[in-house]
Amino acid sequence: MENKKIAQYFTEIADLLDIMGENPFRIRSYRNGARTVEDLPENLAGLVREGGDLTRLPGIGESLAEKIREIVETGKLKFLDELKKKLPVGLPELLRIEGIGPKKAKLFYEKAGVDSIQSLEKAAKDGRLHNLFRMGDKTEDNILRAIKNYQKGAGRFRLDVGFTYAGSITEYLKPVKELKDLIPAGSLRRRRETIGDLDILAICKSSSILMNRFVKYEDAEDILAHGTTKSSLRLSNGLQVDVRVMGAQQFGSALLYFTGSKSHNIALRTRAQEMGLKVNEYGIFRGKKRIAGKTEEECYHSLGLPWIPPELRENRGEIEAAAKGKLPRLIELGEIRGDLHAHTRATDGKNSIEEMARAARKLGYAYIAITDHSKAVKVAGGLDEQALAKHLKKIEKVNEKLSGIRVLKGVEVDILGDGTMDLNDDILKECEVVIAAVHYHFNLPEKEMTKRIIRGISNRYVNILAHPTGRLILEREPYRVNLEEVIKVAVNEGVVLEINAHPARLDLNDIHSRMAKEMGAKLVINTDAHAISQLGLMRYGIFTARRGWLEKEDVINTNPVKKLMGLISR
């Protein structure tokens, strides 16, 4: 039983209780529980089997713990089944429609017989909604539009895509003379791997001028809200963009508010309450008196906390750590000394060894490992033993020719279906950096996949396990593997785990990176560059590492080459 599934059960319960008009705090407990479960790096099923104390997880009390046990042990949940009997199965989905919450869903169900999105659409078209309580023609229009948008399924966008859109919109708004500052906040500022929408904070004297320009943005398909300080658009690709205008005096509290996450903010506000304070986007208040708000630092200090980096603001223990003075000193891009995963024209890369090396030197790196594919990766023209031997010679030559950069001889060798290596040990031992990776046979059962990878990294010449879960963000699910087991072996064998920096991979992800660190693993951040331009993707790997609470010491390619070689040797 996957954690995700358990989280879904809790969300479903919350939705149903919501529509039934239950106690909102009880509903929130289920939503909080769902989030805790989904964020959890280790498998709950395992925890249940080991008899672990589930109530130690934040937001999980006796009741939810018991339900988790029931789901793990029986695959079902009686409580949820009972709830489902009371309402039509299609009803909770209505909550996914923009502008429809539990109250309207219930109203439509009771007064217009709506029990699914299809029947909602029909009711709106037939004009059966506008005679209901506080509903007019406009409501019906909005619902029909929102259904269309939902069916288009905009969903989430990759972080790099988010940066591109944020850039275009800030460029577009810049000509407004009164504009002082424009900062993309929200999940983009927290560097989440995907963003659901774009939140932009504007510091501007005349809010209406800015708002009026914003809603005329050419790619806007829909104006969702147009107020004096806050407006929202939906772009043609479905991405929602919110702009909030504030004054310079509120900059800190506004940025805090608009960066989120929502649950981080709720936790901060709860803490404030306990201190007799109130937090909103305009500042921090004791009674009517405003005691902070100009900078984020000031806001955190007023709550007895040091400034917390945006990447940590997920309510995953950062507030408690901050209160104890135990925040990590997060790794920074400038601390990276080299890249240990790069391809060349020898296989599917676009540049030569020398071009890659020069580009790495230009970035200020001390080293780069050239790690082309092995023969199993046919589409990339992977190298066999002989071809690799020749390739290694070429790498040596470039290394001799260039000064100021060490070019390391490497390979990205495939872990075959049975866990053996795609190349023999004789050639692997000639390499200074051996990266092992899975590129085929993703569909193995979890046990087999785990065994396969463990067998792969148990080869004494393997130094790094690349993109350990194989996922492609928004495209391909991770393969089924027990990462805890793999990490345990990696720690024992001295194999380094990769954070692949490509914005489509970010693999390990933030949560697993943190788990790996806590289990004592060493990590490396690599770009997997297939062209010199891609060496610059390193920053995405840094974002993920920071979200995983990693420090310089956790990441081996922050070291000079000599120490690095010592760290990867087995």
Added chain:
DNA sequence: GCCGTTTTCGGCCCGACTGTTTTCAGTCG
């Protein structure tokens, strides 16, 4: 339903915008 360095009971974050109707409930982030 969860939680507690005041609390095992009594709280539970906070404000903007919309559509509708004259004062606000619902939704959203």
